[in-house]
Amino acid sequence: MTTETQSTQERSQKLEGLGTRRKRVEDVRFTQGKGNYIDDFKQPGMLFGDFVRSPYGHARIKSINTEAALALPGVKAVLTAEDLKPLKLHWMPTLAGDVQAVLADEKVLFQGQEVVFVVAEDRYVAADAVDLVEVEYEDLPALVDPNQSMTAAAPVLRDDLQGKTSGAHGPRKHHNHIFTWEVGDAAGTARAISGAPVVATERIVYQRVHPCPLETCGCVASMDKVDGHLTVWGTFQAPHAVRTVASLISGIPEHKIRIVSPDIGGGFGNKVGVYPGYICSIVASIVLGVPVKWVEDRMENLQATAFARDYHMTGEIAATQEGRITALRCNVLADHGAFDACADPTKYPAGFFSICTGSYDIPVAHVTVEGVYTNKAPGGVAYRCSFRVTEASYFIERMIDVLARKLGMDPAEVRRRNLIRKEQFPYQSALGWEYDSGDYLTALDKALNTVGYAGLREEQRRNREAFAHGATRKLMGIGVSFFTEIVGAGPIKNCDILGLGMFDSCEIRVHPTGSVIARLGTISQGQGHATTFAQILASEIGIPADKITVEEGDTDTAPYGLGTYGSRSTPVAGAATAMAGRKIRAKAQMIAAHLLEVHDDDLEWDVDRFRVKGVPDLSKTMTELAFAAYNNVPPGMEPGLEAVSYYDPPNMTYPFGAYVCIVDVDVDSGVTEIRRFYALDDCGTRINPMIIEGQVHGGLTEALAIAMGQEMAYDDAGNLTNASLLDFFLPTAVETPSWETDFTTTPSPHHPIGAKGVGESPNVGGVSAFSNAVNDAFAHLGLTHTQMPHDHWRVWKTAERLGLTTA
Amino acid sequence: MAKMHIKLTINNRDVEILAEPRLLLIHLLREELGITGPHIGCDTSHCGACTVDMNGKSVKSCTVFSVQASGAEITTVEGLVGTDGSLHPLQEAFREHHGLQCGFCTPGMITRAYRLLQENPNPSEAEIRHGISGNLCRCTGYLTIVRAIHAAAEQMNKAREAAK
Numbered sequence: 001m002t003t004e005t006q007s008t009q010e011r012s013q014k015l016e017g018l019g020t021r022r023k024r025v026e027d028v029r030f031t032q033g034k035g036n037y038i039d040d041f042k043q044p045g046m047l048f049g050d051f052v053r054s055p056y057g058h059a060r061i062k063s064i065n066t067e068a069a070l071a072l073p074g075v076k077a078v079l080t081a082e083d084l085k086p087l088k089l090h091w092m093p094t095l096a097g098d099v100q101a102v103l104a105d106e107k108v109l110f111q112g113q114e115v116v117f118v119v120a121e122d123r124y125v126a127a128d129a130v131d132l133v134e135v136e137y138e139d140l141p142a143l144v145d146p147n148q149s150m151t152a153a154a155p156v157l158r159d160d161l162q163g164k165t166s167g168a169h170g171p172r173k174h175h176n177h178i179f180t181w182e183v184g185d186a187a188g189t190a191r192a193i194s195g196a197p198v199v200a201t202e203r204i205v206y207q208r209v210h211p212c213p214l215e216t217c218g219c220v221a222s223m224d225k226v227d228g229h230l231t232v233w234g235t236f237q238a239p240h241a242v243r244t245v246a247s248l249i250s251g252i253p254e255h256k257i258r259i260v261s262p263d264i265g266g267g268f269g270n271k272v273g274v275y276p277g278y279i280c281s282i283v284a285s286i287v288l289g290v291p292v293k294w295v296e297d298r299m300e301n302l303q304a305t306a307f308a309r310d311y312h313m314t315g316e317i318a319a320t321q322e323g324r325i326t327a328l329r330c331n332v333l334a335d336h337g338a339f340d341a342c343a344d345p346t347k348y349p350a351g352f353f354s355i356c357t358g359s360y361d362i363p364v365a366h367v368t369v370e371g372v373y374t375n376k377a378p379g380g381v382a383y384r385c386s387f388r389v390t391e392a393s394y395f396i397e398r399m400i401d402v403l404a405r406k407l408g409m410d411p412a413e414v415r416r417r418n419l420i421r422k423e424q425f426p427y428q429s430a431l432g433w434e435y436d437s438g439d440y441l442t443a444l445d446k447a448l449n450t451v452g453y454a455g456l457r458e459e460q461r462r463n464r465e466a467f468a469h470g471a472t473r474k475l476m477g478i479g480v481s482f483f484t485e486i487v488g489a490g491p492i493k494n495c496d497i498l499g500l501g502m503f504d505s506c507e508i509r510v511h512p513t514g515s516v517i518a519r520l521g522t523i524s525q526g527q528g529h530a531t532t533f534a535q536i537l538a539s540e541i542g543i544p545a546d547k548i549t550v551e552e553g554d555t556d557t558a559p560y561g562l563g564t565y566g567s568r569s570t571p572v573a574g575a576a577t578a579m580a581g582r583k584i585r586a587k588a589q590m591i592a593a594h595l596l597e598v599h600d601d602d603l604e605w606d607v608d609r610f611r612v613k614g615v616p617d618l619s620k621t622m623t624e625l626a627f628a629a630y631n632n633v634p635p636g637m638e639p640g641l642e643a644v645s646y647y648d649p650p651n652m653t654y655p656f657g658a659y660v661c662i663v664d665v666d667v668d669s670g671v672t673e674i675r676r677f678y679a680l681d682d683c684g685t686r687i688n689p690m691i692i693e694g695q696v697h698g699g700l701t702e703a704l705a706i707a708m709g710q711e712m713a714y715d716d717a718g719n720l721t722n723a724s725l726l727d728f729f730l731p732t733a734v735e736t737p738s739w740e741t742d743f744t745t746t747p748s749p750h751h752p753i754g755a756k757g758v759g760e761s762p763n764v765g766g767v768s769a770f771s772n773a774v775n776d777a778f779a780h781l782g783l784t785h786t787q788m789p790h791d792h793w794r795v796w797k798t799a800e801r802l803g804l805t806t807a
Numbered sequence: 808m809a810k811m812h813i814k815l816t817i818n819n820r821d822v823e824i825l826a827e828p829r830l831l832l833i834h835l836l837r838e839e840l841g842i843t844g845p846h847i848g849c850d851t852s853h854c855g856a857c858t859v860d861m862n863g864k865s866v867k868s869c870t871v872f873s874v875q876a877s878g879a880e881i882t883t884v885e886g887l888v889g890t891d892g893s894l895h896p897l898q899e900a901f902r903e904h905h906g907l908q909c910g911f912c913t914p915g916m917i918t919r920a921y922r923l924l925q926e927n928p929n930p931s932e933a934e935i936r937h938g939i940s941g942n943l944c945r946c947t948g949y950l951t952i953v954r955a956i957h958a959a960a961e962q963m964n965k966a967r968e969a970a971k
Contacts (some may be wrong), residue, residue, distance in 0.1 A: 123834075732949075
């Protein structure tokens with residue numbers, strides 16, 4: 001059968017475009033061990049860097065002796081803050097408008113802080129040299145509890161900020177205060193709460209956790225002293241931003257810097273920031289004139305690179321007796337660690353936490369967030385979520401359950417009564433966001449019907465009776481969550497990082513034989529961009545996805561973009577891909593009109609070709625048009641078939657979903673068993689259902705980890721007591737349940753293909769579903785809230801507190 | 808440090824090398840021999856990204872000294888590829904069932920699954936989950952990995968039947 005006689009459907013299937021469960025092109029390499037991750041890089045003459053790190057949470061450096069280390073054969077350099085000072089590189093700007101010590105300058109402020117950088121022939125010699133560096137410290141009192149940060153007696157952490165009464169986000173009222181951020185109607189909210197018939201109050205802590213991708217952070221810096229070019233390969237979720245920052249702080253012109261992100265072994269927000277290891281490797285390469293590699297080990301990754309969450313939230317939610325919410329207030333104390341290195345758009349020091357009115361039609365709300373310093377590692381990144389969105393979602397989804405207890409109503413019913421109605425979209429939230437589209441009731445009903453919610457509640461009633469009679473020692477919990485995300489930052493008018501507008505980009509080149517290379521400003525860390533962006537383009541330009549190469553991560557070749565985090569790749573770069581594809585198609589249409597000797601308007605698009613309206617046999621395929629673009633274009637038209645699009649989204653996208661978790665809690669051991677987890681996601685137009693399901697599975701597993709076991713446990717002296725995978729909880733295949741996925745489809749009205757993004761939804765919606773389920777198991781006994789993580793010990797303590805454990 | 812003479816077989820290739828006694832097997836593979844399929848994820852034998860097959864057992868090569876591997880037969884994920892370039896049924900199945908995302912755990916996971924299916928050609932879901940519990944994955948949530956291993960087992964059993 002020739003192409004011409006194939007049906008529209010057959011030709012469409014051949015493209016493997018939107019909606020296809022296309023197998024991933026990445027996997028052929030990865031399954032054979034042929035990935036190319038940063039630690040796989042080897043350069044001639046390459047040296048290896050390693051850090052001497054602080055064993056203290058807070059201490060003054062009295063002296064550093066590097067003599068013995070320097071004397072060790074194979075050691076090439078030992079750098080301290082004193083060595084970086086002449087280059088003005090001993091401090092670096094953070095993404096949040098603060099500064100961070102590259103190497104500790106007179107003081108150390110958290111355990112694991114970088115103090116000395118050692119460069120040696122290989123990693124073994126570097127490790128030996130690290131042991132030989134002698135640092136003498138004077139121990140200072142550590143400030144670990146953020147609730148103590150702004151007391152009168154709190155030690156001064158940041159000597160460099162003493163006397164500074166304002167920071168990047170406004171006035172500072174205490175030496176450990178970073179910012180106060182406020183949004184909403186304070187007076188209106190206070191009025192609504194004071195006059196409300198029902199007010200539920202709760203203190204909700206979202207503990208400090210860590211993204212902990214399986215690959216740690218690292219780089220190889222190579223300064224070519226002959227031509228003055230600096231190349232840095234590394235684990236960068238935003239390579240172009242790294243290039244600009246590197247140029248601004250090093251003084252090397254930006255055109256002489258090339259940043260490359262090779263294959264990345266998971267990011268989850270951990271690889272957004274700029275770390276001292278990158279700066280030290282660059283400096284060492286400049287000094288020594290050879291490539292320098294730095295790859296952290298797991299303990300360093302957990303101790304020193306970006307953590308997430310650490311939000312201490314106090315909520316008040318007001319409602320009528322019938323369960324209609326009338327107001328919401330939230331005050332947050334945010335522990336940012338020793339330096340404010342949050343990765344948030346400049347104007348949003350608490351990210352998009354103001355999405356905390358969630359999926360509900362709440363008339364008035366008020367939020368304050370206070371950021372403070374403590375003797376902990378810097379960070380505050382968006383760990384598999386848009387900026388502070390999982391904190392917001394966890395907060396509102398717990399508050400709804402707390403309110404339901406107070407009202408004596410079913411938590412699903414409280415949600416149903418308050419969900420924003422379909423006809424209210426685009427919906428203006430009380431805290432200033434415009435939700436683009438949604439059909440929440442349909443999603444909730446589908447979820448509840450699928451799991452048989454009424455039957456589950458009946459089963460739970462019987463379980464509680466049986467428990468009361470001593471017939472079982474297990475309690476059944478049902479957790480419902482209904483989340484709305486805000487992703488795809490973002491409109492340049494709202495969102496920038498260090499002044500760089502958060503647009504994204506795609507550049508397309510169609511080759512004469514009808515195959516394509518597309519380059520984007522984003523970078524995959526496992527999301528499968530090489531597969532899915534080719535699908536978007538295949539549908540737009542009628543060329544099979546298999547003939548489209550997608551390339552990312554090399555700043556010398558890719559168009560400028562702001563990178564991959566905050567579920568922004570599909571909403572922003574995916575939109576740029578569609579828009580650039582449409583430019584290609586528009587030019588192809590003019591070429592087709594020229595070849596077919598008709599007017600442009602007489603042509604119509606048909607899957608992979610333009611045909612003359614009313615004369616379907618007269619057509620030109622995209623393959624034919626690609627060749628014609630290089631030898632027979634209309635008079636006056638430039639040859640070639642290329643396009644670039646820089647896409648500034650008009651709004652963010654608002655994916656949503658309804659999750660249900662059923663858990664059985666053994667009160668004697670505190671062991672929780674996830675019996676069933678059902679996840680319905682609405683991410684708008686679905687590009688590749690296989691990849692969407694994979695993203696949901698993975699995000700739910702990370703949510704499971706956070707809700708049920710993850711916590712960065714600091715002792716009173718600022719020691720991180722669980723900085724290895726022995727103690728820091730990552731679920732194995734045994735603890736991880738099977739996942740059930742489902743969907744509804746409500747396209748985004750402003751995105752060119754209607755897609756909203758999905759990678760972070762399961763983390764945002766999942767954490768509260770797990771937590772609600774555990775809390776629900778004890779709800780009939782008067783429990784409204786327990787803090788995460790719900791590990792066996794804590795759950796057992798809850799059971800003990802409620803008098804359930806056997807004597 | 809005095810170097811030691813190590814002789815071993817890696818992916819059916821005989822290798823002789825002089826190495827410091829403290830050189831870890833993972834570094835011998837990755838740094839000295841350029842076999843970069845096995846990865847380093849934790850340095851403490853918890854994550855399994857460095858899993859290789861040594862004398863018919865799965866080992867975590869980040870906690871094996873190269874000298875301990877002297878005389879051993881070692882297979883890495885690269886060694887599962889046929890001499891004609893054909894992929895092992897596990898490698899095919901991981902792609903078919905979307906059993907990987909970032910790919911960092913994949914070589915260790917596949918190498919572990921290879922040994923698991925040698926030990927137990929018909930594993931139940933629970934046996935697969937237990938069998939790969941020494942290998943962490945941060946991306947997939949394991950369900951698709953379990954499916955991939957199931958599918959590969961079926962495929963391999965079918966091929967064995969056909970060969971009889």
